[in-house]
Structure formats: structure tokens, C-alpha cells
Amino acid sequence: MGPTEWTAREEVGVGPWSGEWPADDRYDPDLLAGGDRRNVMDAYRYWRREAIVADVDRRRHPFHVAIENFQHDHNIGTVVRTANAFAAAAVHIVGRRRWNRRGAMVTDRYQHLEHHPDVASLAKFATERGLSIVAVDNTPGAQPVETAVLPRECVLLFGQEGPGLSEEAQASASFVVSIAQFGTTRSINAGVAAGIVMHTWIRHHADLSSAW
Structure with a gap:
């Protein structure tokens, strides 16, 4: 029944x-x-x-998500929840292993998670698997994500709230993308930024007929 x-x-x-x-x-x-x-x-x-x-x-997408965690960023839970919604291959925590899981709303039980002690470890992982690292930050020279073409197999790398991406993270990236802003704030929430860029990948590469 x-x-x-x-x-x-x-x-x-x-x-x-x-x-x-x-x-x-x-x-x-x-x-x-x-x-x-x-x-x-x-x-x-x-x-x-x-x-x-x-x-x-069976149907995960070939993009990974990474976020730096050197100051216990509270946005990581939101990033994990969004990565789960878009069926990301894995979420990589770079820096401290512990993070606040409350924002993940238990989705971390269904999402593959990996830890890297530093950016060099993440970069080694990406190189061994042929993944391009795409850093996300509003820095000079960044390509607008609205017009950039994101690689199908990649790592979308996000920094922490406030300081943004570390110099090591930016140096490890194939290129950097930014998100267009029109108001007064210098930057937007890292969890929101991650959602925007992940959805951009979905628009470029996902088979929308397989969505729920």
C-alpha cells in the first residue's frame, strides 16, 4: 500500500x-x-x-567543492548542504578538520567529505585526478563567473568569510572567477557564493532531465 x-x-x-x-x-x-x-x-x-x-x-557530477577552514568558518555546513543538493562528487575541507555541522542539516551523512591539511595537499589531489582548480574570489583579474566557462571536471575552491582565499589557494588555481555585485558590500556570504557558482556549473554541464 x-x-x-x-x-x-x-x-x-x-x-x-x-x-x-x-x-x-x-x-x-x-x-x-x-x-x-x-x-x-x-x-x-x-x-x-x-x-x-x-x-x-551512480549519478554524481564530476565537480568537487573545496573550502578553506583555518578559522572554523561557520559557512561550511551550508556549503555541504548545497553540494549535496547538486550531487557534487565530494566536498574537501582544507585546514582544520573540525567544522560546525549544524548548517549541513544532516546532509553530510550522504555527501562524500575529504580533509586536506593544507592547499598543497588539495592541489596534489586535483593534479592526480586531472581536475582543474577554479578559485572563487572578487580579486583583480578574476573572470566574471557569469561569462566564464567552468570546466566539467574541476574543483571549485572557496575561501573563508572575511579574508577570502589565501594566497596559496589563489596560486594553486587554473583561474579565478568572481561574482558580479551591484550593492555596497565588499563581498557576499561564502555559503551563498558557493551556491551561485555550483549552480553555474549545473547550468553548463548537468543533465536537467535527471533532476528531481
Whole structure:
């Protein structure tokens, strides 16, 4: 018969499975019995986390996202959540390993994450895999992302809120892109900037017929 919706407005997700359980090992018996309140697409309701990750892996996009984390930037959670929404290959944390996961809204469970102690380590990773590093910062000489052509296989590299990209990060990049601004602020939130550039990649390269 399929899932039953919660009747209480404050509940999120679906209640226990109604009727005969599906004979499919992608489904989690605990979720079928107790309901699924997770922040996942309806197509993944009641699925085991490993099954969801495996399904997304079949259609992940060949762009990676990297963000510097030398001052415990609180935007990393938002970057991870957006990367998950666009099915990025992986998110790379450069610098400190620990970061505030609250903004990720549990999407980090379904998104591949990698850590690099410094920019040199990230650059080595990119070189070994034939990935171009595209740095994002409003610096002199940067190409407007609105007109730039982003490589299909690349690492989109973002700096921290405030100081922006480090000199090492800019030096590691094949080129730098900027985001057009028209107001008074010197820069925009790093999480917002990441979303804009990731969506630019989607517009250039993604098969939109495969979107939810």
C-alpha cells in the first residue's frame, strides 16, 4: 500500500509503512516499522543510508567543492548542504578538520567529505585526478563567473568569510572567477557564493532531465 503521512502538522516525514513490507534490501526495517522523519527526498523514504549514498553515487557530477577552514568558518555546513543538493562528487575541507555541522542539516551523512591539511595537499589531489582548480574570489583579474566557462571536471575552491582565499589557494588555481555585485558590500556570504557558482556549473554541464 505504501507510506502513510503523519497527521500531526509538527511531524516531519512519513509514519510507519502501511501494508506488506517491500521485499527490497534497500529498505531499513527500523524505518519501515517506526516511520521516516529524515530530511530526504520522497523517493528515498525508508531506504537505508548506505543505499541512498550508493544510488546518488551512480549519478554524481564530476565537480568537487573545496573550502578553506583555518578559522572554523561557520559557512561550511551550508556549503555541504548545497553540494549535496547538486550531487557534487565530494566536498574537501582544507585546514582544520573540525567544522560546525549544524548548517549541513544532516546532509553530510550522504555527501562524500575529504580533509586536506593544507592547499598543497588539495592541489596534489586535483593534479592526480586531472581536475582543474577554479578559485572563487572578487580579486583583480578574476573572470566574471557569469561569462566564464567552468570546466566539467574541476574543483571549485572557496575561501573563508572575511579574508577570502589565501594566497596559496589563489596560486594553486587554473583561474579565478568572481561574482558580479551591484550593492555596497565588499563581498557576499561564502555559503551563498558557493551556491551561485555550483549552480553555474549545473547550468553548463548537468543533465536537467535527471533532476528531481
